[in-house]
């Protein structure tokens with residue numbers, strides 16, 4: 384059974400490897416990730432994940448196709464994937480000393496075209512960040528392209544007081560749910 388990972392994220396591929404799964408091919412979906420007006424974060428994450436999977440499944444009709452989308456949400460607000468220092472700084476100032484959600488949606492389309500979806504909802508609590516801590520984090524560049532302007536797999540872990548949920552989901556691929564979906568679709572796993 385061929386498995387295609389519909390993601391440009393090297394982390395998603397590494398995370399899959401952690402549960403002993405190696406995709407036969409990686410074929411990223413290039414879809415429009417603009418949130419719709421008034422779209423709530425869980426709906427947005429699930430919609431984008433489903434769109435990525437559908438787009439790539441159309442190119443691989445007889446394979447399993449796995450896609451995911453990870454969104455950082457402060458209340459109803461969807462934080463951007465930080466592309467500039469000022470965007471990253473705004474994210475960190477907003478997240479400082481508060482709890483926020485990290486929503487990680489996955490979608491798996493099987494060879495018959497049946498789509499299965501899961502959503503992992505996680506809570507992350509940052510310490511109250513000093514100006515100097517934000518400056519140092521900005522200088523690290525680790526925020527680049529990351530949802531919410533941070534990556535838990537790097538030095539931000541030293542600023543995160545607690546998480547509720549799944550570490551792999553916060554990094555970008557909820558491994559418990561991924562394994563469950565792959566099993567449900569008949570993918571050989573131990």
Ligand SMILES: Cc1cn([C@H]2C[C@H](O)[C@@H](COP(=O)(O)OP(=O)(O)OP(=O)(O)O)O2)c(=O)[nH]c1=O
Nearest residue numbers: 390391392452453529530533534535553554555
């Ligand atoms: C919160 C958080 C986000 N991120 C990253 C993972 C994702 O790269 C990004 C969320 O963007 P995504 O759109 O989920 O993924 P992507 O653009 O990297 O790849 P693709 O769409 O091709 O699958 O934020 C971390 O690496 N660590 C974290 O702790």
